[in-house]
Amino acid sequence: MKAPTALIFATLLAASGSPAGAREADTAGAAIDRVKAKILPALVRIEVLMEDGKGGRMVKSRGFGSGAIITPQGHVLTNHHVAGRGTRFRCTLATREEIPAKLVGTDVLSDLCVIQLDLAARRDPEAPVPVAEFGDSSTLKVGDQVFALGSPAALSQSVTLGIVANTAMIAPKLMGGGFMLDGERVGELVRWIGHDAVIFGGNSGGPLVDSEGLIIGINEVGIGSLGGAIPGDLAQAVARELIESGSVTRGWIGLEIQPLLRAMKDRSGALVASVFPGSPADRAGVRPGDFIHSFGGEAIPDSRSPEDLPVFNALVLNSKPGTSVELAGERDGEPMRWAVDVIARSPTRGFEREYVRWGITARELTPMSAIEMKRPDDRGVQVHTLRAGGPAAQAKPPLRPNDIITAIGGEEIGSLADLEAFNASLPEEMDEPRATLVEFERGLAREKLVTLVKVGSEPRPQDPLTADRGWLGASFQVVGSDLAAALGLETKNGVRITRLATGGPAAEAGLREGDVITKLDGRVLPVKRPEDLRIFTESLAARQPGTEVTLEVARGSGTLTVVAGLLARPQDEDDAAEWEDPHFEFTARDLTQATRDAARLPADLQAVRVVKVVPNGWASLAGLRGGDLILSIDGHGIADATELERVLKTLKKERSERTVFFVQRGARHAFYEVEPSWPQR
Amino acid sequence: MKTLPLPSLLAISFALSPAAGAADQATKDLAAGLAAKHGDALVTVEATLEIQPKILEAPEALKGQIQGIPKTEQKTSSQGVVIDPSGIVAVPLAAINPAVVMAAGIEQATPLGPIKIGADSKFLSVTVIDAEGGEHEAEVALQDQGTGLALVKLSEPPAGVWGAVALPAEAGAPAPFGQLVQIGRLGAIFERSITVRTSRFVQELRVPGLFYELAGTASAPGFAAFDSSSNFLGLGVLPLGLPPQEIASAGVVLLPASRIAPLAEKVGAAK
Structure with a gap:
């Protein structure tokens, strides 16, 4: 644990009597007080x-992270990977008050995101908002004292102490040069401030502050300690840009660089690795193997390691779309200059939605994703995932992930909006699927x-008959030889009646709980282990209803025969x-x-039993569990599955924002609020 | 009655055992005769089903954590036998619905106590492929774990009358170690050719329910077995009534025709 070590270290210095150590300790103590006062609120x-x-x-999932309020309007800065894909937000303030928030904007490439608190939802909407301030991260040095604040493992807000370990940390090649986040390579733009203040999952998005309590970083990753x-x-x-416009506009010229090769000792600048066909760099004549020395007059440092690359990338990404930038460099020893038009960089991954009637989730194509897929443009819709057994998966041939839908029923599909327009043309209620040429x-x-996709409804699961099976009306346990001996039975094995169904054949024939059946129709039961019980129950089941069985039964010290x-x-x-x-x-x-017998439910109890809850589905998120008995929904009694279907379909039609389920779980009752969102058709 | 096309006859494979090479001419004639007579009753059944694993029993501490296991889609294929000219096919349940093997639940140890995992299954589509390779939409009309049998029925009646093996109204067990002939149909990769094997009846198995134990070459379930008088004896199945861990070791057994008949009646087969 780094923080305690650091604190102990500070304490040891103070105890040594060194004036410098005493100053350090005093400074640390004062700094902690400043940090607590300025940033914790x-x-x-x-x-x-x-x-x-x-x-x-x-598919829904729940996550936790940290953030800091950065404007009096309640804007909270956090990581994209914490909140950028969020659809609902609940924020716990330092006062422990919990209020909702909404997404303002997100930027995958920098892994930053801004959400805005619903300040009006506070107990005191007029109360002033504590705001964290930014410091100057460019002046940080290795060894500077820093504090990490956040909610490690989603626990309460915490402060840890450390020092700056590195001012330009990147993931080395061995670690893949970074990690992919929603299609973007994190590390292309950002060089992290490495520090040893303890952080943990849940600290993500939390501020890293200096000893003045000013934000000098936003915690994003943990690499070892x-x-x-x-x-x-x-x-x-x-x-600032996210708050102003909801997104970050970045420049793109269509080339990628890599560090100079080891053999290029006499070369300088950065080595061009890729030039995308048709991109501004391509049109300007830049070629793989060229060297870039400057970008818009800014010198490019000799890029001999991956740590150097973000400098060039940042220059490109920060350049303004619509402008022209001059690149200077060399090719085959000859100086070169290229005038490159900067265009806006699109996200690498498009927006994704689910289409229930198709059984797919699909993504918008973006110019960048089209380049990755070597497509001429971003027309079309990319299938991302398919539901097993869903219409698209059942089509012949079935659709697959990454297929690009280009037309439906002969009409071009250029974007998700076109797909949604087609879906909107379908009736609200569909009894039969619509065979659709895709x-x-x-x-x-x-x-x-x-292919032909039967859009609109899943294949109706078949409902086979089952054979008539004999039933004795009792539950049993296997009695092996050890148990038989312990029970004082002469037999070596059999099945013991553990529960009789009221009015069942066993009860009517005079059998009792505790009786041990040793023979069925004159044959010794071949049961020894608990799992052998199935042999006995299946032997009964194999007989036709209406037939009689002769059972030899041990009861107490005697035996009797029961038909x-x-x-x-x-x-x-x-x-x-x-x-x-x-x-x-x-x-x-x-x-x-x-079910009533097994759970000892009264005969007049009207309810349905939950048998499956989709993990992280709306019911699950509200707290519903398998085995729960639903007694009512929004006050409507639910007597059976038909009533359940009727009530839920009505709620769907009304697009109910919040629905209250009254549920029995074991001996307890509870109310659960289910708050679904209503998806695209 | 459809006729068996010549290529299929030529493709018939024989596995006469024991001592296949030494099979007498009478056996060879019997096998060839059965293949020719019943070839078009030997079909392939393909199914697509959705399998949803579920927790049957779990320690209380685990229940909240294991609410859902993702469902999967599975495609299965098995040989089967037409038992009614209207297009009712007897097929081994375990071969087209592997989830039934887990129906009673399989126990697994966890640090917090044992959990028992079972599975729900739903047939999404079923296709019967006839002797000539024609595909027919169908549905599972009945499935019975006690016998290990599924009966599949064509959604639309076939254009012609299908060849079907006759279910005997009354049938006793074959003589001990009496010779049997099994006929079945291989998969698409083997051009759906007919396969013929000989084996011997060993004994009646009474628990759970009546099955016949066979000796001789192993075969996938779904074959039809005939006695030396060309009477249909039953269908090769897995005995699903056994505890799950014993099903595999029990191997393929013969479900007597006398147990198939009442189930076939239930789904509308002619008596």
């Missing part, structure tokens, strides 16, 4: 509900395929009527007699 714990395309659905923070100067500039392209070769007439096995819970709701994201079934 502005520290925010952020709970985020995120959605990611997975299995043809936008070191933390990495985005420099405060960059963070402040990005935050044209799509696959792979870098852009193979042009067609019982089998009945047809009552409905299993698996066969009970059920409703799987795709919007509230759970499945519930009618209560069967077997």
